[in-house]
């Protein structure tokens with residue numbers, strides 16, 4: 182039986198920050214969405230989050246027929262996945278929970294529906310261990326906000342078939358995303374391995390009293406953060422080597438890698454460090470609500486995406502290049 186790639190109904194299990202982002206993306210692409218989340222009040226919270234995302238999605242352009250009314254919230258896992266053409270799980274990041282959940286999801290789903298998990302770094306071979314038809318099960322790791330950021334890392338487990346990886350690429354592309362197949366199943370995949378290294382160093386800088394949370398964020402957003410929206414570290418550093426490129430860059434800056442610039446192991450998460458990070462980021466939030474900052478972030482991301490697209494077109498490149 183061929184895997185389903187032309188999807189009409191999207192099932193979302195877990196409707197927190199990431200699940201609601203998937204729901205918003207799928208609705209904006211004109212799909213019917215069925216959602217399930219066991220928390221009391223989850224449906225209202227989901228509809229609220231989708232409504233907050235909708236203005237940005239309208240600016241980006243909705244698919245014909247796209248509507249928030251095409252979201253149905255159901256009471257059981259089985260009702261959520263039974264008729265779904267594609268399933269995305271965004272439940273809490275706990276191996277035991279995902280293992281149990283995927284045994285239930287996969288048993289109730291159509292046998293040829295792809296099942297994706299949003300996990301940030303757990304291994305699919307482990308949490309799909311008890312799945313029915315595990316060959317169609319994989320990771321589709323998105324980035325927050327899921328409804329705007331294109332990247333989705335696709336990671337297969339030991340039992341995932343190559344056909345399922347290809348089917349997932351087709352599905353996520355149809356949802357307006359940029360799939361990146363992580364060919365080796367490693368914890369943290371590619372992107373979170375990089376982000377975690379930065380995050381650990383940032384926490385050390387706070388812990389050691391070198392900088393406040395706001396100063397560290399300034400160091401990112403006025404410098405490398407601007408470059409990262411259109412050029413990765415390898416190409417950026419090639420340009421930093423001047424006409425001699427990467428070879429000169431390595432000769433000049435390679436030795437610094439042996440200097441003790443970075444700590445790598447995570448700092449102890451003491452109450453003092455947690456308080457400092459919470460107080461620092463509360464000051465950064467100021468009077469703004471999370472929802473207001475999400476709208477600001479969405480508008481800014483749309484402008485950045487637009488600018489990158491326009492500039493690439495001027496230089497003969499497609500957005501995905």
Ligand SMILES: NC(=O)C1=CN([C@@H]2O[C@H](COP(=O)(O)OP(=O)(O)OC[C@H]3O[C@@H](n4cnc5c(N)ncnc54)[C@H](O)[C@@H]3O)[C@@H](O)[C@H]2O)C=CC1
Pocket residue numbers: 194195196197198199200217218219220223270271272273274278282299300301302322323324325
């Ligand atoms: N927050 C982030 O920046 C990102 C998170 N992820 C991944 O997405 C997944 C979800 O994370 P968030 O949305 O941030 O968490 P969240 O805490 O915002 O949402 C989790 C939701 O799952 C629900 N839930 C609780 N028990 C459940 C169960 N047994 N089955 C299904 N749902 C259940 C909760 O009620 C809650 O609504 C995790 O695997 C996480 O690693 C991926 C990319 C980014």
Ligand SMILES: C[N+](C)(C)CC(=O)CC(=O)[O-]
Pocket residue numbers: 300301323324325373376
């Ligand atoms: C913090 N995080 C590990 C959950 C982050 C991600 O997984 C991706 C993101 O959106 O930064």
